[in-house]
Amino acid sequence: MMRGMLGKGIVRLSLALLLIVGALALSAPWLGLPDPEEVNLAEKLAAPSAQHLLGTDHLGRDVLSRLIFGSRVSIGSVFAILLLIVGFSTFAGSLAGFAGGAVDSALMRICDIFLTFPTLILAMFFVGVLGTGLTNVILAIFLTHWAWYARIVRGIVLSLKSREFVLAARVAGTSRFRLVVRHILPSLAPQVLVLATLDIGHMMLHVAGLSFLGLGVQPPLPEWGVMIGDARQFIWTQPQLLLYPGLAIFVVVMAFNLLGDAMRDALDRSGMLEEAVK
Amino acid sequence: MSALLEVRDLRVETVAAPVKELVRGVSFDVRAGETTCIVGASGSGKSLSCLSVPGLLPQGVRRTGGEIFFRGERLDDAAPEALTRLRGSAVSMVMQSPMSCFDPIFSIESHFRETLRAHGVRGRRAMDERITAALAEVGFEDDPAIRHAYPFQLSGGMLQRTMLAIALMLDPELLIADEATSDLDTVAQARVLDLIDAARRRRKMGVLLVTHDFGVAARMAHQLMVMDGGTVVERGQVEDLFAAPSHECTKALLAAHGKLCARMREEERAV
Amino acid sequence: MIRFIIKRILVLLPILLLVSVVVFLILRLAKGDPAMAYLRMSNIPPTEQALVDARMELGLDKPIPAQYFDWLSKALRLDFGRSYVTGRPVLEEILHYLPATLVLAGAGLLFTLLASIPLGVVAALKKDRLPDHLLRAFSFVGVSIPSFWLGFLLVYAFAVKLGWLPTMGRGGPLHMIMPVVTLSFMSIAINVRFLRANLLEHIRSRSTLYARARGVSERRIVWVHVMRNSMIPVVTAIGMHLGEMLGGAVLVENIFSWPGVGRFAVQAVFNRDYPVLQCFILMMTVIFVLCNLFVDILYAFIDPRIRLAGEQR
Numbered sequence: 001m002m003r004g005m006l007g008k009g010i011v012r013l014s015l016a017l018l019l020i021v022g023a024l025a026l027s028a029p030w031l032g033l034p035d036p037e038e039v040n041l042a043e044k045l046a047a048p049s050a051q052h053l054l055g056t057d058h059l060g061r062d063v064l065s066r067l068i069f070g071s072r073v074s075i076g077s078v079f080a081i082l083l084l085i086v087g088f089s090t091f092a093g094s095l096a097g098f099a100g101g102a103v104d105s106a107l108m109r110i111c112d113i114f115l116t117f118p119t120l121i122l123a124m125f126f127v128g129v130l131g132t133g134l135t136n137v138i139l140a141i142f143l144t145h146w147a148w149y150a151r152i153v154r155g156i157v158l159s160l161k162s163r164e165f166v167l168a169a170r171v172a173g174t175s176r177f178r179l180v181v182r183h184i185l186p187s188l189a190p191q192v193l194v195l196a197t198l199d200i201g202h203m204m205l206h207v208a209g210l211s212f213l214g215l216g217v218q219p220p221l222p223e224w225g226v227m228i229g230d231a232r233q234f235i236w237t238q239p240q241l242l243l244y245p246g247l248a249i250f251v252v253v254m255a256f257n258l259l260g261d262a263m264r265d266a267l268d269r270s271g272m273l274e275e276a277v278k
Numbered sequence: 279m280s281a282l283l284e285v286r287d288l289r290v291e292t293v294a295a296p297v298k299e300l301v302r303g304v305s306f307d308v309r310a311g312e313t314t315c316i317v318g319a320s321g322s323g324k325s326l327s328c329l330s331v332p333g334l335l336p337q338g339v340r341r342t343g344g345e346i347f348f349r350g351e352r353l354d355d356a357a358p359e360a361l362t363r364l365r366g367s368a369v370s371m372v373m374q375s376p377m378s379c380f381d382p383i384f385s386i387e388s389h390f391r392e393t394l395r396a397h398g399v400r401g402r403r404a405m406d407e408r409i410t411a412a413l414a415e416v417g418f419e420d421d422p423a424i425r426h427a428y429p430f431q432l433s434g435g436m437l438q439r440t441m442l443a444i445a446l447m448l449d450p451e452l453l454i455a456d457e458a459t460s461d462l463d464t465v466a467q468a469r470v471l472d473l474i475d476a477a478r479r480r481r482k483m484g485v486l487l488v489t490h491d492f493g494v495a496a497r498m499a500h501q502l503m504v505m506d507g508g509t510v511v512e513r514g515q516v517e518d519l520f521a522a523p524s525h526e527c528t529k530a531l532l533a534a535h536g537k538l539c540a541r542m543r544e545e546e547r548a549v
Numbered sequence: 550m551i552r553f554i555i556k557r558i559l560v561l562l563p564i565l566l567l568v569s570v571v572v573f574l575i576l577r578l579a580k581g582d583p584a585m586a587y588l589r590m591s592n593i594p595p596t597e598q599a600l601v602d603a604r605m606e607l608g609l610d611k612p613i614p615a616q617y618f619d620w621l622s623k624a625l626r627l628d629f630g631r632s633y634v635t636g637r638p639v640l641e642e643i644l645h646y647l648p649a650t651l652v653l654a655g656a657g658l659l660f661t662l663l664a665s666i667p668l669g670v671v672a673a674l675k676k677d678r679l680p681d682h683l684l685r686a687f688s689f690v691g692v693s694i695p696s697f698w699l700g701f702l703l704v705y706a707f708a709v710k711l712g713w714l715p716t717m718g719r720g721g722p723l724h725m726i727m728p729v730v731t732l733s734f735m736s737i738a739i740n741v742r743f744l745r746a747n748l749l750e751h752i753r754s755r756s757t758l759y760a761r762a763r764g765v766s767e768r769r770i771v772w773v774h775v776m777r778n779s780m781i782p783v784v785t786a787i788g789m790h791l792g793e794m795l796g797g798a799v800l801v802e803n804i805f806s807w808p809g810v811g812r813f814a815v816q817a818v819f820n821r822d823y824p825v826l827q828c829f830i831l832m833m834t835v836i837f838v839l840c841n842l843f844v845d846i847l848y849a850f851i852d853p854r855i856r857l858a859g860e861q862r
Contacts, residue, residue, distance in 0.1 A: 113567045117830070118837050120796025121814075125572070125830040128818035129579045205695050209800055212697050213815050228698060232804075239705050246698030254693035334761055337753065366764030379759035381774050382854055383781070393763045428853045444763065 011262040014255035021252060025071040033065040037220040045238055057230060057241055061222075067248055070222040075252065077138055077217075078203045082196050084142045085149050090192060092146075093153025094184070097161065107150070114147035120206065127215045137216040141206055149195065156191055160184050194267055198260035201253035208249050224249050280350060281307035282484040283331065283452055288344035290326050290335065300339060301326050302508040306501075308452060313478060313485040315499035317492060317531065323508040324488045328454050330354075331486070332369050333361045348452065367397050370445035372474075374457035376437035380429035386440055387425040390447065397448055412443040416473050435466030439473065446477055452484045453477070459494060471498060492535035496520065504528045550856060553849050557842055568834055569624065573617050576827055584609060624831065630824035634817075639828045643810055647832070649719055650809035653801065654794040656725060657732035661790055665737045666783075669744025670776075676749065684741055691738020696797055700731040700804040717806035728805045732797050736790040743786060747779035777851075785848050788841040795833055 024031070034052070040060030048055045054063040096107040114122075126140040161184075169183050208225030210216035217223040224245040231241035290301035301323040308314040316324040329335050331346055331353065346353040348369065353361070365371075373379050380389060390409045399405055409425065416439040418424050429437060438458060445453060455474060459467040475498060478485050487498055495502055495516065502519055504512040506527040512519065523529045584603040588595045593603075604610055611619070623629070629639040672684040704727060708716040715724055751757065752775055760770050799811030806812070810829065817825035849855040 109564075109567070112564055113571055116564055116568050116838060117834050118792040118795040120799055121830055121833050124799065124814065124818060125826055126575060128814075128821070128826045129575055129823065132818075201693055208695055209697060212695075213800065213803055215815065215818055225695075225697075228695075228701070232701065235701060235705055236709055239709070242698070242701050242705070246695060246701070249695045249698065250693055253695075254689060257689060257693050332762065334758060336758070362761075362764055362766065364764070365762055371759075371762040373755070373759060373762070375755065378755045381756050381760070381778065383777060383852060384774075385853075389763075392760075392765055392769070396764045396766060396769075428857065430854050431857065 008262065011258055014258040017251065017255045018259065021071055021075070021255075024068050025075060028068050028072060031068070033068060034062040036061060036065040036069040036222045039220075045234070054244060055238075055240070057227070058234065063241065063244060066222040066227060067224070067244060070224045070227060070245065071248070071252075073134065073217055073221060073223040074204060074208060074225070074249070077134060077207050078200055080138050081141050081145070081203055081207075082200065084138070085146050086192060086196055088142075089146045089149035090153050090188070093150040094157050094188070096150070097154040097157030098184075104154070108154070111147040111151050114143070115151075117144065119144040120209065123206065123210060124213075124215060127210065132215050132218055134217050134221065137207060137210055140210070141203060144206075145199070145203065149192075152195060153188065153192065156188055157184060160187055190267055194260060194263045197256060197263055200260070201256040204249065204253050204256070280347075282310045282349065283308040283486065284345075284347040285327070285331065286345045286347075288327060288330055288346070289342045290323070290330060290339055291342050292339055294338065300508050301330070303344070304505070304508075304510055305344075306503055306510070306513075308484040308486050309500075310451065310484050311478065311482040312500040313475075313487055313498045314501045314503065315487045315489065315495040316503050316505055317489055317495045318505035318527075319490055319531070321507075322505040324505045325456055327505070328456055328486055328488045331452075331454060332365050332371065333358075334365075334371075363397070366393050366445075367448040368450055369452045369454065370448070370450040371454045371456065372438065372441045372445050372458040374460050376441050376461075377429060377434060379441065380437065382429055384428075385425070386427050386429065386432070390425070390444060393444055393447065399448075408447055412447040413440075415446055415477065416440070416443045417469070418443070433466075435462050435469065438462060438466065438470050442470065442473055442477075446481075449481065450483060452486065454486045454488075456488045457490070458487075460489070460491070467494075474498070490531075492531050504531070550849065553856065554846055557845055561838060561842065565835070565838065569621055569831065570617065572827060572830055573620055576823060577613070579823060629828040629831075632817075632825050633822045634820050634825075639824045642813070642825065643828050643832060646808060646810040646813045649807060650795075650798050650802065650811055651836075653725075653728060653732065653807060653809060654791070654798050656729045657736070657794045657798070658787065658790060660729050661733040661736040661740060662783075662787075664733070665740035665744060666780075668737070668741045669748065669783075672741060672745040673748035673752070674771075676745075681745075684745075688738040688742045691735050694734065696731055696735065697800050697804055699734055700727065700801060703727045703731060704804070719807050724805075728801045728807055731804070732794060732801045735797075736793055740783065740786065740790070744779060744783055747782055748775060751775040751778045781848065781852050784851065785844060788844040791840045791844075792837060795837060 038061060040056070043052075043056050043060040044058055046052055046056040046060075052062045052064070054067070057063055057066065092107055096104040122144045123137075123140040126143055127136050130136050130139075207216060208223070208228070211223050211225030212229040214226075214229060217226055219226065227245035228242060228249075231238070231245070234241050284307045286305050288301055288304045289299065291297055291299045304323070304327050306314060306316070306327075316327060318324045326335065326339065330341050330344075331348075333353075333356075335341060341354065344354065348364075353364075356364075380386070384392075387409070390412070391405055394405050394408060399408065410422070413419065413422070413424065418439070424432070424436070424440070432440065441458075453474065458474075459470050462470065471494065474485060474487075477483060485498070487494070489495060499516050502514060502516050503510050504519070504525065504527060506525075511525040512523065512528045519528060520532065523532055584600050585595055587603050587606075588599055593599050609616070627640055631637060632639055632642060635642065668684055672681045675681050704716050707714045707727065714727055718724060752771070756774065756778075757770055760774060761767075798809060799815065801807065802809040802812040803815060810833075814826065814829040816822075817829065
């Protein structure tokens with residue numbers, strides 16, 4: 001499966017790009033970069049130089065450094081959200097699909113409610129009420145996205161539940177727990193993984209969007225959406241300050257989307273995908 | 279007397295690599311007023327053979343050889359417009375799974391009208407006459423409300439009869455039935471086959487019937503042809519084949535059919 | 550048909566009720582003392598007694614379910630309180646800004662449909678050729694590009710550099726071009742792929758084969774049967790796009806200083822103006838729900854299977 005996936009050049013490129021970005025993000029503190037939060041008004045809006053490869057922003061902070069440290073926040077926050085969502089929604093969806101009956105109905109009604117809100121607006125409301133900041137943004141986006149995942153997981157579990165290999169195991173008297181872990185999870189896991197990868201880009205855009213509005217990550221924490229928000233007043237004079245962080249978001253999101261697409265195709269070809277995920 | 283339809287040495291293969299020959303030099307004919315049956319298991323090439331006649335091969339396969347004569351004229355190299363004119367009028371089809379063939383958002387009546395309009399019939403009265411007559415021919419004379427229904431509202435058997443009505447509406451000379459009864463229960467199947475046979479006798483129509491069911495072939499065919507792996511493995515009159523099949527494949531199909539009949543007889547006796 | 554509509558409305562009502570519960574509960578999580586905020590807004594010095602009085606006045610001493618009912622009954626009477634900032638009734642303020650947002654979202658939806666339908670048809674009819682590849686690339690870009698960045702790129706290109714279009718504000722068609730394009734970009738990208746897939750599926754369907762077998766012309770098959778069948782899922786997808794539009798409008802209004810309710814709400818977040826925020830989310834959610842209901846009804850109208858379900862012969 002992996003081979004089929006990496007066959008296409010552009011997918012290889014995306015994977016390579018993401019690995020490089022990931023490596024940079026993880027190793028940022030040890031790269032000898034200038035402090036991304038250090039304000040130095042004397043050097044504000046400087047042109048690119050040996051000291052500041054991409055110049056400085058309106059507070060004299062090194063742009064390249066902020067980009068690299070910003071990746072930790074922009075991408076890291078999405079992984080945190082995903083962890084929460086995958087954990088919680090897989091649990092909730094599996095419970096609903098497996099237990100059926102009243103539990104299922106109740107959980108589905110709750111999902112319905114959350115799916116009724118337009119996503120960005122619910123996130124805004126949550127942040128508005130509980131305050132801005134990274135943690136609240138993560139919670140807000142989790143709140144707006146979990147229901148969709150739970151629904152799909154439930155769908156997958158329902159269709160898996162009636163498959164022969166599960167029925168056979170039940171007839172053989174396998175305990176409920178083993179049933180889930182041994183038989184259902186292995187089918188569930190790759191599909192959820194594909195879903196998550198496909199969604200990373202989408203969630204990055206939401207996190208960056210909230211931060212751009214000033215409702216997300218707060219200064220002085222570097223983040224790509226915040227950087228775009230900071231740079232908007234300089235569109236006439238220093239447009240490149242808008243270019244870099246936007247380009248970063250665009251390229252990373254695109255890479256995740258391409259990767260997720262390739263994963264879905266590969267999984268589809270090997271016949272592991274349930275209809276609900278397609 | 280030359281046959282209504284003559285197919286000589288038909289060859290069909292896949293378009294994309296690896297190129298595979300799906301029909302390998304198949305020949306058959308259909309005489310006016312008689313039924314020719316092509317029997318075979320799935321993948322034997324029988325459907326492709328019959329779809330080649332009106333030029334309706336699906337994407338991904340193409341005809342690479344052979345000649346098709348209809349009413350003495352070459353059909354295989356006819357212009358697309360000529361073929362379109364023939365389809366639905368002189369050469370019409372009934373197909374398998376009628377539910378997936380009708381357009382779900384159009385009423386039954388619109389399917390009738392559309393077909394009529396495509397062949398130059400104009401005017402509400404002219405159309406209505408033809409539609410009512412066609413519906414009566416397949417047994418819907420006491421249920422004119424069928425026309426306003428949508429496909430999903432009818433059963434498989436009713437839809438198949440409707441399909442037959444549309445096929446007969448413009449007085450075809452050749453009717454092609456591609457697994458037309460495969461999805462139906464025995465009662466509906468019997469009814470549809472009866473209707474096809476009655477229409478054949480009444481109109482002196484030629485019928486090309488494709489099926490995997492020997493019982494259907496036994497009932498309907500004058501000429502019978504067994505296909506396997508893209509070639510004709512056995513042909514002849516129905517009684518001969520049943521009495522003394524020579525090819526393995528024919529024997530297998532007959533055996534399966536026989537087992538089913540035997541089991542049914544047992545069950546009947548048990549009851 | 551009427552029965553269908555009534556059934557859908559009946560399903561919606563409990564959901565809307567539960568939605569209001571969720572909104573109320575989230576509000577309760579807010580930091581800060583509403584009594585204090587109330588006193589501050591009314592310019593009353595916050596003495597102990599004043600606080601107690603304020604609490605009683607606001608019903609904060611009652612148990613939570615009772616508070617919820619108070620809040621809900623006020624909301625149903627369209628009384629959402631007064632803004633903490635301006636002191637004016639919240640509903641009035643929001644209704645003042647709402648039309649601008651609706652115009653923007655509406656134009657965005659219209660543009661999405663007008664642009665994606667021809668592009669989808671081209672992508673399907675020219676499958677695997679250059680136009681299809683270009684559109685595929687466009688679709689990928691469309692779902693990956695941050696709308697707020699795209700907005701600024703457009704502003705830079707067309708306003709700063711070329712000076713053809715104004716950078717901000719509401720106005721005539723020229724003012725609307727960039728905001729509408731920014732808003733619809735992602736939806737167009739998604740719709741084009743979606744429509745293309747539907748068209749290809751229907752062109753290959755048995756239904757098309759049968760139409761050909763009946764002698765129907767190729768042109769009629771494509772433009773009547775295939776198109777109509779393919780459009781149905783596109784119509785139902787409008788609901789999804791609407792959600793994106795309403796959220797996206799918040800961003801677009803910010804970029805282009807479009808005086809809509811989204812921009813107003815962002816200000817309210819900074820000001821911790823909870824009455825405004827609660828009205829904002831309720832109103833936008835209700836609008837979203839009503840639009841989806843309308844789309845459902847439209848869907849039933851054009852697809853007889855939905856309209857006549859349960860009338861088997």
